[in-house]
Amino acid sequence: MTIQSTRPTDAPDPTDLAIRPRTTVLAELADRIAGYVHGPGEPGYDEARTGFNLLTDHRPALIAVPANRHDVVESVRFAAEQGLRVAIQATGHGPGAPAHDALLINTSKMTEVTVDPVARTATVSAGATWAPVLELTQRHGLAPLLGSTTGVGVVGYTLGGGFGWLGRKYGLSSDAVRSFDLVTPDGNPLRVSATSHPDIFWALRGGGAGNLGVVTDVVIDLFPVSTVYAGNLFYPAEDAAEIMRRFAAWAPHQPDDLTSAVTLMNFPPLDIVPEPLRGKSFTLLRGCWSGDVAVGAEIIDEWRRWKTPELDMWAEMPFSAADAISMDPTDPMPAMVTTEWMDELPDGAVDILVDRVLPSPGTMPLILFAEVRHAGAAVARGATDAPNDRGRDGTFLLEFGSVVPDPHVGLAVESAQRLTRQALTPYVTGAAYLNFLEGDEKAARSASAFSDTNRRRLNAIKAALDPENRFCHGVAFG
Ligand SMILES: Cc1cc2nc3c(=O)[nH]c(=O)nc-3n(C[C@H](O)[C@H](O)[C@H](O)COP(=O)(O)OP(=O)(O)OC[C@H]3O[C@@H](n4cnc5c(N)ncnc54)[C@H](O)[C@@H]3O)c2cc1C
Incomplete structure (x- = not known):
């Protein structure tokens, strides 16, 4: 059986000459x-x-x-x-x-999504976000490997890896790809899969965002997930160091059914933020348990018994509500993110994060949030066959995010993020997670996600497909 989403109502009208270009x-x-x-x-x-x-x-x-x-x-x-x-x-x-x-x-007008619940696959066009994919698949008790927000594009997310709340159980979104339809840099349409152009298929599954051609469609596997136990415990900012230390010791012992993170969050003083959180800082224990709900609840009860949170939002929920876990912003904004991988989260790293991310009284935080996601399990296991092997085999994935409301603040934000990364140098692996690199930093640091062997292989594929390097605004192999 095949179900098709509604075609976009705002699809281009080729007869609309009024907006056609003049030159x-x-x-x-x-x-x-x-x-x-x-x-x-x-x-x-x-x-x-x-x-x-x-x-x-x-x-x-x-x-x-x-x-x-x-x-x-x-x-x-x-x-x-x-x-x-x-x-x-x-x-x-x-x-x-x-x-x-x-x-x-x-590609934003190419939004077609087709779900085949029997084959447990979805076919997704280049401009579709995760929102319609999640909605259509949840009707059949199936789920894609989306990330923290349904607002992100399926193809861009998947080409860079794609680490979401089912990541430790099922791996990255790139692991779930069956085939890509690619338009190569010289304009040739190709279907690539494990059996057809396997080298290009390998490169696109986590290494090929923007640099090997345009992916027009992707076929992805779906997984049987409908109800999860997920949410956030809100602890006071003052408890940050204690909570991060506990998380560092606790997370590596958790089953693959749990993908969790600890987040230092400085909620901005804006009306869109609910009143009890507005302008305040918290330490969040967040995540998603996709096994037996009672077992997940017991695991989070350990935290509740250890220390009562100020606000407790962990609950049984339909996976269709997964956006509620990260509560990511939905409106466009001027943002700056960066990333590091760590194999451990030792006290020295915790102290740096707490000191530099949480504001001292009377100061405005320059880093809005720092999230340490627990990876390992299927995320790390998949590194063996993936092009971005170094950029997924660590234990803890660190992401900083900042909002830059005014260009003058940009330099201060950039230097706060860079100096925090520098201070963390003794504790990080030196590899980047591709999806958390943006702007010029994407070109400058993406090579660190690949081992030397994989980088050589990727460069050979790139040289054959795009010898003039005309697709040079995405990931760079270095
Ligand atoms: C609020 C927020 C939450 C996020 N959460 C997560 C998360 O939980 N996990 C995670 O892994 N990532 C996450 N990300 C990062 C996100 O996955 C990457 O930024 C991803 O690249 C976004 O893809 P896009 O198509 O939506 O964005 P775009 O900016 O449109 O595209 C990103 C890049 O992908 C490439 N690309 C896009 N479409 C194509 C195509 N059709 N063919 C070839 N190349 C293409 C291009 O190089 C482009 O520059 C998040 C980002 C934000 C802002």
Whole structure:
């Protein structure tokens, strides 16, 4: 049985000439595709270049908004003919280096999702987010390996790995891929899988975000998850060091059914934040247990007995409500994130995190949150066959996130994150998690996610597919 999502109501109307570009070059591409083409200064250009992360200010030479796979092929061929670099944006949750003077392919109108509950697979187009995939799959008691928010794009998330609340049990989203439909940098459509172009398939499963062509569709495995025990315990900020130390000792002994994290959170003083949390800092123990609910509740009861939290939101819930675990923002914002992996979380690292992330009285925090996710289990086991082997085999994944409300604050935020990472140098593996790198840092640090052997193999694949390196706005192999 196959179920199809509703087609987007705002699909491009190819007869709408009013918004067609004026210059000849743009008109040439516009004549070749059913979707939209926008040049600088034209209606639709600003909207199509702007994504979730408002800090990235792409200034592309032109933007193609494909309606379908054929449009992607034509856009990529056009870029090759014109010698244009190519950047890709679905939602803008994880931008690479700004796409200045490039062709930006905005996939956000390609939102088709098809679920096959018998085969336990979903076929997802380049612009779809996790929201419709989760909704359609949960109707059958199935779940995809989405991350902390359904607002992120399925393809971009999966190409960079994809570590979510089922990660320790089932692995990264890239492990669950059956096939990709790829448009190569010279404009050839290819279906890649374990049996067809296996080298490219290997590279795309965690190493190929934005640099090996445009993925137009992905087929992913689904897993039998419908009810989980999940949520957050809110402890006072003053208890942060004690809670992190307990977490460091406790997490490595937990079953694979539990993916958990400890988060130092400085809730901003904004109206969108509920009153009891607004402007306050907390230490959160958060996570998702996907085994027997009673067993999960007992595991979290250990924490409750040890110390009563100020607020207790762990509960049995449908996995369809998984967004409630991380409570990520849904509206676009200027944000800066960075990442490190650690094999252990020793006292020295805990002290640095607590000192540098939680604000002293009267100061504004520059780092909004620091989250330490417990990985290992299937996340680490999958490293053997994955291109991003170094970028997934640690025990604890650290992410910092900051909001940059004003460009003048940007330098201060960037230096707070960089100095905190520097202070943590003795405790980190030196590898990055690709999905938590953005902007110029993505190009600068992504090579650290690959072992030397894998980097050589990835570079050989890249050289064969894109010898001129025109797809250079995503992950770089170094
Ligand atoms: C609020 C928030 C929560 C997040 N939570 C998690 C989490 O829990 N786990 C996790 O692993 N990550 C998480 N991420 C990171 C996220 O997975 C990455 O930023 C991912 O790259 C976003 O993909 P996107 O398509 O939505 O974003 P985009 O910015 O549109 O794309 C990101 C990059 O992916 C590449 N790309 C996108 N589409 C294609 C395509 N069709 N073909 C080839 N390359 C493509 C491009 O290089 C592009 O620059 C989170 C990010 C945010 C902002």
